[in-house]
Amino acid sequence: xxxxxxxxxxxxxxxxxxxxxxxxxxxxxxxxxxxxxxxxxxxxxxxxxxxxxxxxxxxxxxxxxxxxxxxxxxxxxxxxxxxxxxxxxxxxxxxxxxxxxxxxxxxxxxxxxxxxxxxxxxxxx
Amino acid sequence: xxxxxxxxxxxxxxxxxxxxxxxxxxxxxxxxxxxxxxxxxxxxxxxxxxxxxxxxxxxxxxxxxxxxxxxxxxxxxxxxxxxxxxxxxxxxxxxxxxxxxxxxxxxxxxxxxxxxxxxxxxxxxxxxxxxxxxxxxxxxxxxxxxxxxxxxxxxxxxxxxxxxxxxxxxxxxxxxxxxxxxxxxxxxxxxxxxxxxxxxxxxxxxxxxxxxxxxxxxxxxxxxxxxxxxxxxxxxxxxxxxxxxxxxxxxxxxxxxxxxxxxxxxxxxxxxxxxxxxxxxxxxxxxxxxxxxxxxxxxxxxxxxxxxxxxxxxxxxxxxxxxxxxxxxxxxxxxxxxxxxxxxxxxxxxxxxxxxxxxxxxxxxxxxxxxxxxxxxxxxxxxxxxxxxxxxxxxxxxxxxxxxxxxxxxxxxxxxxxxxxxxxxxxxxxxxxxxxxxxxxxxxxxxxxxxxxxxxxxxxxxxxxxxxxxxxxxxxxxxxxxxxxxxxxxxxxxxxxxxxxxxxxxxxxxxxxxxxxxxxxxxxxxxxxxxxxxxxxxxxxxxxxxxxxxxxxxxxxxxxxxxxxxxxxxxxxxxxxxxxxxxxxxxxxxxxxx
Numbered sequence: 001x002x003x004x005x006x007x008x009x010x011x012x013x014x015x016x017x018x019x020x021x022x023x024x025x026x027x028x029x030x031x032x033x034x035x036x037x038x039x040x041x042x043x044x045x046x047x048x049x050x051x052x053x054x055x056x057x058x059x060x061x062x063x064x065x066x067x068x069x070x071x072x073x074x075x076x077x078x079x080x081x082x083x084x085x086x087x088x089x090x091x092x093x094x095x096x097x098x099x100x101x102x103x104x105x106x107x108x109x110x111x112x113x114x115x116x117x118x119x120x121x122x123x124x125x
Numbered sequence: 126x127x128x129x130x131x132x133x134x135x136x137x138x139x140x141x142x143x144x145x146x147x148x149x150x151x152x153x154x155x156x157x158x159x160x161x162x163x164x165x166x167x168x169x170x171x172x173x174x175x176x177x178x179x180x181x182x183x184x185x186x187x188x189x190x191x192x193x194x195x196x197x198x199x200x201x202x203x204x205x206x207x208x209x210x211x212x213x214x215x216x217x218x219x220x221x222x223x224x225x226x227x228x229x230x231x232x233x234x235x236x237x238x239x240x241x242x243x244x245x246x247x248x249x250x251x252x253x254x255x256x257x258x259x260x261x262x263x264x265x266x267x268x269x270x271x272x273x274x275x276x277x278x279x280x281x282x283x284x285x286x287x288x289x290x291x292x293x294x295x296x297x298x299x300x301x302x303x304x305x306x307x308x309x310x311x312x313x314x315x316x317x318x319x320x321x322x323x324x325x326x327x328x329x330x331x332x333x334x335x336x337x338x339x340x341x342x343x344x345x346x347x348x349x350x351x352x353x354x355x356x357x358x359x360x361x362x363x364x365x366x367x368x369x370x371x372x373x374x375x376x377x378x379x380x381x382x383x384x385x386x387x388x389x390x391x392x393x394x395x396x397x398x399x400x401x402x403x404x405x406x407x408x409x410x411x412x413x414x415x416x417x418x419x420x421x422x423x424x425x426x427x428x429x430x431x432x433x434x435x436x437x438x439x440x441x442x443x444x445x446x447x448x449x450x451x452x453x454x455x456x457x458x459x460x461x462x463x464x465x466x467x468x469x470x471x472x473x474x475x476x477x478x479x480x481x482x483x484x485x486x487x488x489x490x491x492x493x494x495x496x497x498x499x500x501x502x503x504x505x506x507x508x509x510x511x512x513x514x515x516x517x518x519x520x521x522x523x524x525x526x527x528x529x530x531x532x533x534x535x536x537x538x539x540x541x542x543x544x545x546x547x548x549x550x551x552x553x554x555x556x557x558x559x560x561x562x563x564x565x566x567x568x569x570x571x572x573x574x575x576x577x578x579x580x581x582x583x584x585x586x587x588x589x590x591x592x593x594x595x596x597x598x599x600x601x602x603x604x605x606x607x608x609x610x611x612x613x614x615x616x617x618x619x620x621x622x623x624x625x626x627x628x629x630x631x632x633x634x635x636x637x638x639x640x641x642x643x644x645x646x647x648x649x650x651x652x653x654x655x656x657x658x659x660x661x662x663x664x665x666x667x668x669x670x671x672x673x674x675x676x677x678x679x680x681x682x683x684x685x686x687x688x689x690x691x692x693x694x695x696x697x698x699x700x701x702x703x704x705x706x707x708x709x710x711x712x713x714x715x716x717x718x719x
Contacts, residue, residue, distance in 0.1 A: 010514055012542050016521040023525075054510070081513035082506070100513050102520015 002115050003027045003044060007037045007060065008052040008079070013100075017050060020104055021111070032056070034063040041067070046074055048114055050107070051094070053080040061090040068093045075114040079107065146249060153250040156236065159206055159243055161187045173229070173250050175221025193219040198231065205235055205246045216257065227254040269450050272296070272303065276454060280461040284468045293458045294326035297434055303450060305434040305443075309370055309412065312430040313387060318377045320387065320431055322370030328438060369412055381405045383419060387428045392420040392452050394443065413437050418448045420455040424463035432458070496689060507681045511553045515546035553678055570713055571613060573604040573638050573645045580617040581636075588625060596652075598637035604645045607713040608690040616683035617647070620694060620708065623676050624649065643712050648697070650705035665696055665704050 004026045006017045014030040021028045029044070031037035033055055040046075049067065053060040060078065067074055078085070078094040085091050096110045146154045153170030157163055163185045166174070174193060176182050187199050194202075201212045211234035220226045229250055236247040276296035283289040290310055297308040307327025311320040377384040381404035386393045395417045397409055409417060417435040421428045432455050436443060522539040577599070584595075606613075628634065637648045684694050692710035699705070 010518070012518040012546060013514065015542070016518055016525070019525060020521070081510040081517070084506070100517040102517050102524065104521055104524065 001025065001027055002047040003029070004111065005037060005040060005046040005049045006030045007032075007034070007049060007055070007063065009033065009054075009056040010052070013052070016104075020108065024108060024111075026111075034058050034060075034066075037063060038066065041071060041074075045071070048075040048077065048111060050077050050079050050111070053078060053082065053085050053091075061085070061088065064093050065090065077107070077110055077114065146247070151251075153248075153252075155248045155250070156244075157187060157202060157206075157246040157248065159245055161203065161206060163187070163190070164245060170250060173221065173227075173252055175223040175225060181222070193221055193229075194231075195219070202233055202246055202248070205233055208235075210235055216253065227252050228257040229253060265446075273450075273453055273457070277457050280457060283461065284465050286462065286465045286469055289458075289461055289465050290324045291326070293432070293454070293462075294324055297432070297451070297454060298326050303434070303447065303454065305418075305447075305451075306436045306438040306441075307434065309433040310430060311370070311373070311375065311383075311433065313377070313428060317374075320375040320377060320383060322373030323430070325370045373408075373411065375404075375408060379404050381408065383408060383431060383433075386419045386421050387431060390421050390423050390428050392418070392448060392455075394418050394448060415440075416443055418443050418451055420448075420451050422455055422459035422462060424459040429459060429462065503685050504682055507678050508553060511678045512550055515550040515553075518546045519543050519550075568607060568609050570605045571608055571610045573606055573647065573710070574599045574602070576610065576613050576617055577636060577638060577647060579614050580621060583614075583618055584621060584625070587622065596633055596635040598635060600637065600639040604638060604640055605713040606645050606690070606692075606710040608710070612686050613690065613710075616686040617708065619679040619683040620706075621649075623680060624706065626676075640712055643714070644692075644709050645712050646710075647708040648705055649707070650702055652702065665706060 004021055006014055006021070006028060008014050008017070008030075009032050011032070014032070018028045018030055029040050029046070031040055037049070041049075051060045051064060051067075055063075060080075064076060064078065067076060076094045076096075078091055078097045079100060080097075081100045083099055086097055091097055095114055098107050098110055146152065147165070147167050149167070150169060152167075153173040154167045155163060155170045156165040163183055166179045166182060171177065171179055171182065174182055174190075187194070187202050191199060195217065198214060198217065201209075201214075205211065211232065213230075213232045215230055216228055217231070218226065218228055230253050231248065231250050233246050233248045236244045238244055276292070279292050279296070280289060283292050294308040294310055297303045298305050305327075307325065309322065310324045312323045313319075314321050375381065375383050377387055380402055382393050382395050382402070383405065385391065395405060395409060395414070397406060397415045409415070412433070412435070414435045414437050417433055419434075420432045422430040422432060432451070434443070434451060522543050526539055577597075581595070581597070624634070632651055633653075635648075635650050635652050637650070639646055639648070687694055687708065687710070690710055692708065695707050695709065697705045697707050
């Protein structure tokens with residue numbers, strides 16, 4: 001079973017994603033900010049992180065940079081309401097970039113891809 | 126005593142009149158008997174007729190005096206003998222027996238004795254050559270001054286350099302003007318130190334001269350008319366020997382009369398028979414000149430060109446007087462030419478300034494447009510973000526419910542979240558609509574205190590009694606700003622609403638307005654908070670990063686509105702007064718602030 005960490009400052013998003021991915025058969029942890037996320041990662045190794053960019057008073061891109069250096073085996077999906085960060089070169093460190101949408105299908109597919117559960121190549125939608 | 130003086134004494138009895146006048150040493154007096162023979166002459170008359178004494182002339186019949194007195198005059202004398210009382214010729218030329226030419230004045234009258242018997246014709250003749258010469262000289266001067274005046278008048282009104290050059294050369298060559306056959310204008314090019322042929326006026330050859338001058342002879346136009354006429358290209362082209370000066374360049378570093386005239390600022394007369402340098406000979410040969418007068422055009426002690434005139438067609442001699450007059454015209458022309466160049470420069474600069482102003486206005490308009498687009502872009506991005514999150518949540522939970530057909534109690538929790546997020550999305554749309562409505566008004570002068578007053582009224586409706594916590598300190602009466610009143614009221618309302626919601630109980634904000642450094646400020650401070658300042662500072666910092674999405678969007682819209690009006694929302698910190706929020710807008714000085 002894969003471990004997934006969801007980092008988002010929106011409580012309802014965290015609730016939604018946790019429900020959806022638990023239902024999909026993953027172990028899910030949630031964090032509202034960067035510090036909380038790092039603490040969880042030091043305690044438990046995660047296979048994948050779904051990371052929001054615009055966090056309260058901080059940027060998910062900073063956390064992305066740290067995770068890439070310290071936890072090289074962890075897959076990262078950037079998940080944002082903004083499409084503009086796609087052109088920010090920092091975002092290229094992530095394995096995928098998925099826009100937030102009510103259809104959670106693309107996000108779930110990407111998680112499967114990155115965890116090797118699907119033959120479909122990772123994407124940056 | 127002149128004839129005029131003698132005429133005043135005409136009342137002298139006729140018997141003695143002849144004797145009386147006969148004594149004059151300035152008047153020639155003579156008496157012709159009734160048969161037409163010269164009977165008596167005085168010494169001065171002998172001198173005028175050109176004989177040493179009266180023997181050589183006495184007894185001559187008037188028909189034999191035609192060497193001096195022309196036939197019409199002799200006929201007039203004959204009419205007096207026949208009974209006509211008198212006649213006068215005020216000016217007539219004549220040559221005396223010694224061959225001297227002179228101008229004379231003559232009066233003849235009948236002379237009778239006391240009984241009225243006809244004695245003969247008494248004549249008084251006066252030599253007036255000196256006076257005629259002076260009068261002619263005066264007339265010439267007056268004519269010259271008149272020409273100078275007419276040319277100056279036209280030159281002064283010409284502001285275009287090309288038009289001016291044509292007027293100068295036409296004035297120099299027109300028969301009613303200086304009357305030279307041809308005129309050339311060479312302008313100095315400082316960069317190459319050369320004189321460059323610029324303009325020429327005059328017939329190209331004798332045949333063309335004949336045609337043009339005979340046409341002009343029948344033309345009764347004044348000099349002013351001709352000068353005005355020759356401003357037009359079509360007419361001046363006909364009199365332009367332009368081929369002669371095409372590509373004409375005179376190197377001023379090479380010795381020639383032309384370079385001497387420019388370098389020494391000296392008017393010169395060139396006669397090829399006396400010319401010593403080859404360069405002058407070459408130039409004059411090219412221009413077809415044997416004689417020429419050259420005059421430098423000097424403006425502010427600087428030679429700007431050369432005026433060259435000749436009589437190459439008629440071969441008439443150029444006199445000293447002609448040259449002096451040419452110098453006067455050249456002085457006038459140089460000043461006018463300099464003025465016209467300045468006028469052209471100013472005109473060009475004015476055009477450049479106009480173009481710069483136009484570009485500036487265009488750029489300003491583009492900047493304003495870009496600022497508007499920037500505001501719209503920021504707000505659109507914020508709206509998109511704030512709507513995408515609730516939509517993701519609503520859609521996500523709805524899909525979950527649909528997929529799993531979940532029931533109570535989990536399903537009702539999802540429904541609660543959906544309802545909450547829908548309200549959030551509605552709030553975002555309400556803010557957007559409020560801003561859109563406010564955007565429709567035109568910019569105008571707005572009083573800061575009026576804006577704050579209206580916002581306080583609106584807040585009173587929303588917060589009711591709680592608003593008693595606010596302390597108001599309005600500044601001077603008139604603090605105008607320039608902007609959209611509805612947008613500003615909307616922005617202030619959002620800023621103050623969010624602040625009041627975040628403030629802890631017991632904290633009384635003070636709203637004061639004032640003018641500082643060309644800005645109108647609304648300061649929201651918290652006096653008397655003492656040890657609470659640290660907590661308040663933290664609160665105000667958090668205020669700018671409000672967690673609530675609707676509040677965050679409202680703040681973005683308010684800040685963008687202020688920025689669009691040239692103002693800002695800021696955080697102030699003073700060790701004594703404590704932390705404070707301020708809203709700053711530019712003072713609208715031009716629109717009424719005293």
